[in-house]
Amino acid sequence: MARGRLSVVVTRRLPEPVEARMRELFDVELNDTDAPMSRDALADAMRRADVLVPTLTDQIDQGLLAQAGDKLKLIANYGAGVDHIDVSTARQRGILVSNTPGVSADDTADMAMALIIAVRRRLPEGIRKMAADEWTGWSPTAMLGGRIAGKRLGILGMGRIGQAVARRANAFGMQVHYHNRKPLHPDIEAEHEATYWESLDQMVARVDVLSINCPHTPSTFHLLNARRLKLMKPEAVIINTSRGEVIDENALTRMLRAGEIAGAGLDVFEHGFKVNPRLRDLPNVVLLPHMGSATIEGRIEMGEKVLINIKTFDDGHRPPDLVVPGML
Structure with missing residues (x-):
């Protein structure tokens, strides 16, 4: 029996070309309002998704990871910094974490x-x-x-x-x-x-x-x-x-x-x-209002890295931008 498409939840609005490609590849839930998700909404998303695509506005700590369902296998962060994610706890729970280094x-x-x-x-x-x-x-x-x-x-x-x-x-x-x-x-x-x-x-x-x-x-x-x-x-x-x-x-x-x-x-x-x-x-x-990486080209490249990480994971391989606790 053919395997269904990955379920992906994106927590913030991403550039249109990135969201369009996600729709083509995955069963994706997008955040059209661009409002940060509440803690309860994040917990719910982590229970029903195979992949979560968060940003630095999402604090994914030990308590939140404890509420994640067995389905969640990858947190594909949109951004290079991962200090808002408890990477060690995620790995202990069998959840991989990837990021988007070098783009910005x-x-x-x-x-x-x-x-x-x-x-x-x-x-x-x-x-x-x-x-x-x-x-x-x-x-x-x-x-x-x-x-x-x-x-x-x-x-x-x-x-x-x-x-x-x-x-x-x-x-x-x-x-x-x-x-x-x-x-x-x-x-x-x-x-x-x-x-x-x-x-x-x-x-x-x-x-x-x-x-x-x-x-x-x-x-x-x-x-x-x-x-x-x-x-x-x-x-x-x-x-x-x-x-x-x-x-x-x-x-x-x-x-x-x-x-x-x-x-x-x-x-x-x-x-x-x-x-x-x-x-x-x-x-x-x-x-300045955190504008350091705010270029159209850079934000699209970040999204492309997220797509590659998810697609590589979906194909059964290690995401190229995998984050491990020893790197931090």
């Missing part, structure tokens, strides 16, 4: 550079001044920002995205420094003209711009805590296009307000979309 590296690196320039050159202040019709003409001392050429850029996390940031920083004439769990191969270091720092404390104290490009894991939670933030030079700026939980947001806000850090460009926040209201009032802070 260039897009996110573009946004990191955009934030560096925006903060150093005070672009939002200039935009607000023009929008309010407050510009009265050019002046030699008006809206003075800081040059980025020749400045030291510290990259925390030299994976795909970190290296993409390094390539762009080189083109802008910045000096690239980085901290990783271990140094890169010497050939890759040479390619990026990058200097490795074994001590994060020592690197943080010496750079002019600090770019956060590491994932959120238990070991990176509040890696930039109050003590470490105080090591930064008062004229330095911090950029985060990775995960908000890596920075102690309250400590960062206090230091920005006190002038102990010159500025910040943040695309992610510690508590998701609940942004610290004190951050909104600071002229030296640029806030």
Whole structure:
């Protein structure tokens, strides 16, 4: 007897070409409203689906996985980060987890550079001044920002995205420094003209711009805590296009307000979309609504990776982007 099509539940709205292809390949339930699913709705979906396609807005923890039915065999995450999924518990229950790595590296690196320039050159202040019709003409001392050429850029996390940031920083004439769990191969270091720092404390104290490009894991939670933030030079700026939980947001806000850090460009926040209201009032802070990977091309490529992972699993093989606990 012929085997029926896989039952797939998608938790958020995906680009139209991706949803159309899913309809062709699988018995799929789509979320036309694009509203995040409630915990009860997620639990129900995990009981009736063969495959769940969640995003970072879905917290799939141990308690939720305990409610999953025996039918669920694959969580094909739409996104590279999987800190919202309890991968270890999923594997213990016989549920595979896949992700979409490598797709958004260039897009996110573009946004990191955009934030560096925006903060150093005070672009939002200039935009607000023009929008309010407050510009009265050019002046030699008006809206003075800081040059980025020749400045030291510290990259925390030299994976795909970190290296993409390094390539762009080189083109802008910045000096690239980085901290990783271990140094890169010497050939890759040479390619990026990058200097490795074994001590994060020592690197943080010496750079002019600090770019956060590491994932959120238990070991990176509040890696930039109050003590470490105080090591930064008062004229330095911090950029985060990775995960908000890596920075102690309250400590960062206090230091920005006190002038102990010159500025910040943040695309992610510690508590998701609940942004610290004190951050909104600071002229030296640029806030974006998690736009790092938000390109049409990138989001379609992410969907294509999800499709490949599900189709490979359906064909009886290991998904190419399988996530295992040892990777985290």
